[in-house]
Amino acid sequence: MSVSWVWLYTALTLLFLLFPTGRPLSRRWAWLVPLLLLDTVSIQVIMVMAPGPLDPPYGDMAHPFGTMPDALSIGLRVLTIPPFMAAMLLAATSLVLRYRRGEERTRRQIKWLVLTVPLLPLTLILSWGGLVLAGTHAYAGIGIAAMYVAVPLATTVAVLRYDLFDVDRAIAATAAYTVLTLAVVGVYLVAAAASGAVLGGQSPVVAAIVTAAVAVALGPARRRVQRAVDRVFYPRRRRLLDALTELEVRVNAGERGPEQLQATLRERLSSDALQVGVLAPGSTTYVDSDGAAVRGEGEPVTLQGQPIGVISDPGLPRRLLREVADRAGLLVELMRLRLASTRALEDARASRARLQEVGYEERRRLERDLHDVAQQRLVSLGISMRLAQRRLASGGELTPEETNALIGQWVCEVTRSTGELRDLAHGIRPSALDDGLRPALTLLTQRVPLPLDTRIFVRDDLPQPVTTTAYYVVAEAIANALKHSTASRLDLSVEETGGRLRVRVSDDGQGGAKIGQHRGLGSLRDRVAAAGGVLRVTSRPGLGTTVEAELPTEEASCAS
């Protein structure tokens, strides 16, 4: 009688009962563990005390606890072995239940264990094959050894790194190869029997050659078998939906970006036909994750009834595509939001760079103006004074009239210089703005050489950035109107309503102005945007031009 076979089954049964959490499925299953262990020990004791010699290599040893009568031994076996079998069945049931009730993670872990199942038929094949070819069961040992390695390995992977590989695909591949192996063995058996019938007597060599030939011929069949197996074990629909779930989990964990949706689905389908298009907020064109345009055909992805994207693949049935599109809503919306924020960031960056450029440009102009105007005049004045000094020093004489004329000329130059400096300073920032927007604008409009209607309704305590920006909008718009259009009259209105300052300058000129066209308008738009506002230019040929800016007058109005 075998002494220790029972322990092998106990280990496997315990694995089924406790995998993968290390605890029974629930309290109702907890009693099974001590019972199983007790039963195992009982069986072992009964076996050892059974009459007859012990199993090799203990055949020569005396029974350590003596023996019991045959009838008692059989009776006790009937009492202990069937419960053991029942416990094994129950453990298997528990594992199935665990899989059915489990979450994605548990399922994946159990699937790793399932991966080792084909080792069972393999062991049997080795056993039979060995018997047929070499007349021994010894080859089964290879299968058993493989199980000894594979089961703990699968268990370890399942517990520690269940998400390391795609277990579903591994199972599908394993199943395919198992089917192929069985087919080859089947062919071998048939070939062996046939060769025996034809040649008389068994001829393992001939059978082996035939089988090898068939195995090579089966190579091309592998893909078809794989596809058939995939249909059973891992259908396309499941693959796609699993991929979506998995990507969602990974995006949630920050390991992946939602932009990998298309790549992930393509990888699962082993095809590059699938396309995911996203409708960027505020746009009517679909783009892929790189921002390249995508045709808007295929199944729409919607969010609260609004289209947010599109998924297409001519190789997939429409129903399946529809299901994927329904499930991909969250990921597509995430993609969309990220796209929008990236674009907003790029816009802000470009606008900041332009503002900076405008700033540099203004500094350059200022430096030039200072040199060209004030410095030249002052240096010339200095030269003139030096010349007079030299004339006096060299014994020359100046009549009172000449002196008077010279000093008068110098004072005139000094006065002009201060005037030029004042204008320059005004160009940097009009000091009238200190008194508020209305006085500054009044001063500005007084210089306009055209009839001008003004309506200015603003409080005097608007924040400085708002008044300065509004002032520049008006100044630039008026300057543009005077310079580029053939306007005969202008209209200016500045009003504050509902936390927003609306500035409007319109003329009756030729129109046709565009924001990108004049440098001034472009930098004005950036300036207004920097103040959190919007600049609009309406200018149709023949209908005059209207420049309109809306500026938030309260700090916290950025939620719009």
Added chain:
Amino acid sequence: MRIVIGEDSALFREGITRLLEESGHQVVAQAGDAPTLIDAVRQQAPDAVVVDVRMPPDRTDDGARAARQLRAEFQTLPIVLLSQHIDTRNCVELAQQGYFGYLLKDRVIEVDDFLDTLELVSRGGSALDPLVVGRLMSPGDRDDPLKQLSDRERDVLSLMAQGRTNLGIAGQLFISDRTVESHVTSILMKLGIPDDTTHNRRVLAVLAYLHDRA
């Protein structure tokens, strides 16, 4: 001297013309932009040229470029470049060849200095604005030979680079002519510049040294 002026500001052009004429020179042509200036020099073959760095058509460094071109055509044409601000890039290279002066515009108010510079340049010398020299002489890394000079030697070197003669340096620093000479010998030795008997060539060697350092 017969002088051609290149300057776009009418105001400044007028001032400098008056200054030169009252000092006994003759302004034979006034140009408001770089191409006109080059034409005028070719036509008039003047004794000296006074050029503003910033001029039309580009209003960047057109004057400096015109000076370079004139130097290539007339190796011994005295040129005085006037600039709004210090720009060592434009001047040191030209200064190494002599017949060249570089001054800030403001410096013209010191009428005597301006006329001295013009005189020096017309004799083949080089003169740089003190601010330019100051920038060239700002000591660099630790083993810069300039750091081995005494304060007095640095003063002498600085005045030398500005184009002053030994006599002028002596007058400026209130020391004797011979003391200046011994300082100069010491400076040239410390900087490893081969000594030369003529003052102009010494100055050019000093400028070349400062330029290579920069």
